[in-house]
Amino acid sequence: MRFLSKLKFQFVCFALIAGAIFSVSSSDVFASSTDGTIDSTYKHAWTEAGGWLDFGTSQGNVHISDSALTGYGWSANFGWISLNCSNDSSCATVDYKISNDSAGNLSGYAWSETAGWINFNPSNGGVSVNSFGEFSGYAWSENTGWIVFNCATTDTCGTVDYKVKTDWRPRSARPACNNATDDDSDGATDYPSDTGCASLEDTDETNPDGGGGILGSVGGGSTAPESRSQTVYPDGRVVYLEENKKEPPVVQISVAPSAVDGTQTASVYQTIESAAKAVESILPSFLKPKPKTEPPQEAPPDEIASESLPVFSGNWRLLEDKSIGTFALAPLPKEIMALADKFPELGKTFNKIGITKMSDLQKLKNAKFVLPGLSKEVGISGGVGVPLSSLSLSQKELLPSEIIFAKAGDFIDYQISLAIKDDGKPEQKINTIAGKPLDLAIKADKPVNKITGYLTVKNIEREMGRRNVPASSLLGAPIAAALGVNHPSGEKIEIEQKLLLGEFEYQDEDKDGIYTAQIASPLVHGEYEIISIMEYKDISLGKKELRLIVVIDPEGYIYEKNGNKETRIPEARVSLFQKNSQNGNFELWPAKNYQQVNPQKTDKSGNYSFLVTEGVYKLAVSAEDYYDFAGKEFSVEEGRGVHENIALKPKSWWRSLFGLLFK
Amino acid sequence: MKNRIIFIAVIGGLVVSNVYFALKSSSLGGELNDARKEASSFHRNEKVINFSRLFIDSVLKSGNEVDFDTRLKLENAIRDIKDDEILAQWNKFTKSQTETDAQNEVKNLLDLLMKKIQ
Numbered sequence: 001m002r003f004l005s006k007l008k009f010q011f012v013c014f015a016l017i018a019g020a021i022f023s024v025s026s027s028d029v030f031a032s033s034t035d036g037t038i039d040s041t042y043k044h045a046w047t048e049a050g051g052w053l054d055f056g057t058s059q060g061n062v063h064i065s066d067s068a069l070t071g072y073g074w075s076a077n078f079g080w081i082s083l084n085c086s087n088d089s090s091c092a093t094v095d096y097k098i099s100n101d102s103a104g105n106l107s108g109y110a111w112s113e114t115a116g117w118i119n120f121n122p123s124n125g126g127v128s129v130n131s132f133g134e135f136s137g138y139a140w141s142e143n144t145g146w147i148v149f150n151c152a153t154t155d156t157c158g159t160v161d162y163k164v165k166t167d168w169r170p171r172s173a174r175p176a177c178n179n180a181t182d183d184d185s186d187g188a189t190d191y192p193s194d195t196g197c198a199s200l201e202d203t204d205e206t207n208p209d210g211g212g213g214i215l216g217s218v219g220g221g222s223t224a225p226e227s228r229s230q231t232v233y234p235d236g237r238v239v240y241l242e243e244n245k246k247e248p249p250v251v252q253i254s255v256a257p258s259a260v261d262g263t264q265t266a267s268v269y270q271t272i273e274s275a276a277k278a279v280e281s282i283l284p285s286f287l288k289p290k291p292k293t294e295p296p297q298e299a300p301p302d303e304i305a306s307e308s309l310p311v312f313s314g315n316w317r318l319l320e321d322k323s324i325g326t327f328a329l330a331p332l333p334k335e336i337m338a339l340a341d342k343f344p345e346l347g348k349t350f351n352k353i354g355i356t357k358m359s360d361l362q363k364l365k366n367a368k369f370v371l372p373g374l375s376k377e378v379g380i381s382g383g384v385g386v387p388l389s390s391l392s393l394s395q396k397e398l399l400p401s402e403i404i405f406a407k408a409g410d411f412i413d414y415q416i417s418l419a420i421k422d423d424g425k426p427e428q429k430i431n432t433i434a435g436k437p438l439d440l441a442i443k444a445d446k447p448v449n450k451i452t453g454y455l456t457v458k459n460i461e462r463e464m465g466r467r468n469v470p471a472s473s474l475l476g477a478p479i480a481a482a483l484g485v486n487h488p489s490g491e492k493i494e495i496e497q498k499l500l501l502g503e504f505e506y507q508d509e510d511k512d513g514i515y516t517a518q519i520a521s522p523l524v525h526g527e528y529e530i531i532s533i534m535e536y537k538d539i540s541l542g543k544k545e546l547r548l549i550v551v552i553d554p555e556g557y558i559y560e561k562n563g564n565k566e567t568r569i570p571e572a573r574v575s576l577f578q579k580n581s582q583n584g585n586f587e588l589w590p591a592k593n594y595q596q597v598n599p600q601k602t603d604k605s606g607n608y609s610f611l612v613t614e615g616v617y618k619l620a621v622s623a624e625d626y627y628d629f630a631g632k633e634f635s636v637e638e639g640r641g642v643h644e645n646i647a648l649k650p651k652s653w654w655r656s657l658f659g660l661l662f663k
Numbered sequence: 664m665k666n667r668i669i670f671i672a673v674i675g676g677l678v679v680s681n682v683y684f685a686l687k688s689s690s691l692g693g694e695l696n697d698a699r700k701e702a703s704s705f706h707r708n709e710k711v712i713n714f715s716r717l718f719i720d721s722v723l724k725s726g727n728e729v730d731f732d733t734r735l736k737l738e739n740a741i742r743d744i745k746d747d748e749i750l751a752q753w754n755k756f757t758k759s760q761t762e763t764d765a766q767n768e769v770k771n772l773l774d775l776l777m778k779k780i781q
Contacts, residue, residue: 301735301738301739301742302735304738305731305734305735305737306731306734309757309758310759310760310765311722311756311757311759311765312722312728312729312734312757313728314725314726314727314729316762316765316766317762317766318722318723318765318766318769319723319766319769319770320766
């Protein structure tokens, strides 16, 4: 308990000392204590409805005297607020002002065009200025609500430290020589009227009576009035003394210690200042005044735009050359580079047409390249493929690895077209006909445990009624397969959802490193994807995935036109003739060599199709009750199908007439 | 008795129609709010795009000092978007004191502008 009392006593002493120090240190504001202006830092009042009110703008020119306030306050929302009708000489019309009772109690009204009248002394409110020149309390306006002049009033200084402060001081807080009161009742008031005042800061109006404050005096003198002597004070003030009054000799005064000696006063101030600094250094942080927080003020755009800022000087490159260069000059994607390596002709073509960097890929967006078939790749030409088994070891060496080659039987090589997708990756595609055999071959770049293939649906466009597709042929195994894209060892496989039609294993029976698999093309025309995953023996290599798009073209059909409709013709005989390049004659194409039949008989839907080698061909069709059809010659690229739709004319005249009438 | 039935039928019809129109009004009110939001979003997108275009043309692609009028246009345009986050990022950019800072801040500004387009 005693300890607590001692602590309280120490705290009170400390507070008194600190208060004294702060009050003394602020004494330099007394110069305008009778005609005050607003502090350049503490100049804001706050209102919920209007935001900050600034009483310290240079244009507002607010002055506070013992009797009234003049000038204007400023609000971004309400504009100028006039504190006195004398501002614009309108007192003859409406006489208003903020009055000061010289003790710092304000009253009366201010006027704003937007906010209307603002009462500085409303009931439950009122604004006053304390002995430190700090405003406090509330003013009231119907349009702005309460206007708070000091954060301490609402106890919110912890959030935002704001107040309005002036260097005007209430009369009671000012020195005797500056308080507009005749303190010594000698008929003279304040400095300089009262000769007892040395300055406005003089706290005593009574005449000096031989006490301190006089540096020296000289008797007579040519510039002094006659019969009087003068005394010179430290501040340069000269006081004339009556002749009959005796003043102490200069020497006596100068050696005597004096309370108002200028040198000593200065040293006292220095001592107090150093004490204040010492006290400040030992103050805990929560007792120190918080750093001021400037209320948000937004300068108008034209003011901001007139600032000189380096970012607008035009001397800086605001986007780095390096990053732009890295983007624009990025090399071709590694997949395309790899293809160019595997197919040298493709690499040469890229060089010729200037495809050397990533940004050039845009040029390839609509371009299609053709990769050579398996036989051409190993140096066999002539339009007819060769069986894999007949390739020599050196030819097998020439076969590029990690590419899926497709064949139909032993002799037909599918032509692989290459397109660049939107993401810059190459897409390999072959075209075939529904139901035709598809022989796939892959040469592994490194020893593999196995290669697994998946046939998945990419996009199916069915013509309704075109074909009755048994559910088992397409959707019999609609399971979602998890397939990797690029998956080095340890990397998590990216999962994608696909409609899986079949799974198959590639085999390498002759152990030549070329894995083969045979599947049947799907029966429904559309786009399919064959995804082959190689599992390397070296576990650290992980797996590699190869993709090949297979486009199933629809079969051709034979039909009779009936008005706007078509009637399919079954049992029609379709023959394909190939042009002999040596004698120019057309000969029946030897379909047996390619595991096919020629001529073909159309099925119930009138369908037929041939998958042929490169060459020049023509079709001939005959059917009962129809005139024979002899087609024109046409060229076929390597491994493409023949599937034209052919209309036959009926022999019966009335069916022909029916067809013409309803055309 | 007949009149009573007619009366009840009329009242019932009115009640049903009132409920119908109340539901309809509520549903249309919701649609109207959605349309207003969309329109507001559209206007803001337009302002963001206009500012971005002005910024790219007059600052990023300009090798010269940006004049006062353009600066004023930019300051007005960025405030017209009425988005504190964009304005704060713009201020960060304009107050950059080194080229490296300016490059980083301009990337952040462009990134933010693009993200604000809905």
